[in-house]
Amino acid sequence: MSLRVCLLAAEVAPLSKTGGLADVAAALSRYLAAAGHDVRLFTPLYASIDRSALPMRSVDGLQEVPLQVGTHHYVFSVATTTLPGSGALVYLIDCPALFGRPAIYTTDPDEHLRFLAFTRAALAVCRRMLWSPQILHCNDWHTAFAPLFVKALHEGEPLFARTRSLLTIHNIGYQGVFGAEAIADLELGPKTFLLHQDDLRAGKINPLRHGILFADAITTVSPTHALEICTDEYGMGLQDSLRMRGDALTGILNGVDYHVWDPRNDRYLPEHYDPDSLAIKARLKSALIERLGLTTPVTTPLAGMVSRLASQKGIELMFDSLPQVLEWRDLGLVALGSGEPKYEHFLANLAQSFPGRVVFRRGYDDELSHWIEAACDMFLMPSRYEPCGLNQMYSLRYGTVPIVRRTGGLADSVEHYDPESGRGTGIAFNDFNSEALEWALNTALDLHAEPAQWTQMVRNGMAKDFSWEKQGEKYVQIYRRLAG
Ligand code: ADP
Numbered sequence: 001m002s003l004r005v006c007l008l009a010a011e012v013a014p015l016s017k018t019g020g021l022a023d024v025a026a027a028l029s030r031y032l033a034a035a036g037h038d039v040r041l042f043t044p045l046y047a048s049i050d051r052s053a054l055p056m057r058s059v060d061g062l063q064e065v066p067l068q069v070g071t072h073h074y075v076f077s078v079a080t081t082t083l084p085g086s087g088a089l090v091y092l093i094d095c096p097a098l099f100g101r102p103a104i105y106t107t108d109p110d111e112h113l114r115f116l117a118f119t120r121a122a123l124a125v126c127r128r129m130l131w132s133p134q135i136l137h138c139n140d141w142h143t144a145f146a147p148l149f150v151k152a153l154h155e156g157e158p159l160f161a162r163t164r165s166l167l168t169i170h171n172i173g174y175q176g177v178f179g180a181e182a183i184a185d186l187e188l189g190p191k192t193f194l195l196h197q198d199d200l201r202a203g204k205i206n207p208l209r210h211g212i213l214f215a216d217a218i219t220t221v222s223p224t225h226a227l228e229i230c231t232d233e234y235g236m237g238l239q240d241s242l243r244m245r246g247d248a249l250t251g252i253l254n255g256v257d258y259h260v261w262d263p264r265n266d267r268y269l270p271e272h273y274d275p276d277s278l279a280i281k282a283r284l285k286s287a288l289i290e291r292l293g294l295t296t297p298v299t300t301p302l303a304g305m306v307s308r309l310a311s312q313k314g315i316e317l318m319f320d321s322l323p324q325v326l327e328w329r330d331l332g333l334v335a336l337g338s339g340e341p342k343y344e345h346f347l348a349n350l351a352q353s354f355p356g357r358v359v360f361r362r363g364y365d366d367e368l369s370h371w372i373e374a375a376c377d378m379f380l381m382p383s384r385y386e387p388c389g390l391n392q393m394y395s396l397r398y399g400t401v402p403i404v405r406r407t408g409g410l411a412d413s414v415e416h417y418d419p420e421s422g423r424g425t426g427i428a429f430n431d432f433n434s435e436a437l438e439w440a441l442n443t444a445l446d447l448h449a450e451p452a453q454w455t456q457m458v459r460n461g462m463a464k465d466f467s468w469e470k471q472g473e474k475y476v477q478i479y480r481r482l483a484g
């Protein structure tokens, strides 16, 4: 039986993206649409979205709709499109007062209002379309108030009477906390008692916590991370609420959209390859070396990195280990990313200290990120925490050996290579310190010097299947259980 699923996401690839949430929101919607479900994906129409990139049309009856959020008045309109190569419907909430800003996320004082308004607008659109979702699937802090809104603000409305909610936590490190003085923006009136009282007394309101408390089910994006976030080490202050909802919490590893991320059909690559044509991967490596002005020969192992440069990603483990390894061993490095200045400086300095061997491209570059996946020999992800992580799974498909810390989705998707048995897909280390990363880098380089072992590990990784056909079905099972 087909389900009516309303998905809310602050990012949707290829329209808007800062990280994996965008990829997952799009790929899960595609999967659901292909499986015959009535999926409608809501996302803000940011100013940064190229409106000519996808055919969009205004939705009749949903233009210049007034929206009151607390004492604030907004007006929004709705445009619609479908995801490329899919029938999945996207509804874009166009509210220039909130989304007509240079970046997707801001540090503006009304940041919480931008996403409260978005969430409220999405529910208002369902009501105006007389569309009754069986599942309301919200993602991360931005839309985490949706379950409470349905229970408190839409209580008794037949349209939402059978709606059940799912919160997916992609990144518990971002909770969207705002000051309790903005309590009126929630418009809960007599239902204000539903808010988390200890937080209120401490002068704050935590959107993600309310998602955890009020969603009918909660997922995070890997089984290991579902266990981790219930601990003091990884719960980021929400562990008590998560433990309380333990029965409702599960982990579903993200899938990979192999229409976008596969060296057999990658639209950015001039030549395509598979496990039987790895010579082409070597040619792509030569091309990238030349393009970036590296002076290392093609035989020198090349490590890649594509990342938001945030403390989550474990960049500080590289501060000591990478210069050491570069000093003593034959290795090149291509890093792409942007974020916190201390990490950008580190990478920029590294490139200066090792000219011709290290290249740092600061910024966001989709095409280069695909080239790095294809052309490098190994890929670095020493994350402090990693709810799932997509790049290690992309790397496996591209025959680019992931070097990861054993946490969250990295632990669930990369198996440490054992030369004795020839099993395993990458290099995994446990401790969050630079010695452990240095060990991992040296282990990778030693294995690279043994072509038979290396090729075995590459082939093992390329044979892995993390497609949405497998992972998407797990969401459908939860939806069905919720919908009854
Ligand atoms: P996170 O969501 O925590 O950033 P993921 O590994 O789940 O981590 O997803 C990151 C996604 O964002 C990947 O698709 C990756 O290729 C992409 N990405 C991150 N930084 C950049 C960048 N600077 N340029 C291009 N793509 C990037």
Ligand code: GLC
Binding pocket: 019, 020, 021, 024, 170, 171, 221, 254, 386, 387, 388, 389, 390, 409
């Ligand atoms: C996040 C996490 C990442 C995950 C992505 C998509 O931002 O940091 O690990 O893969 O969301 O779920």
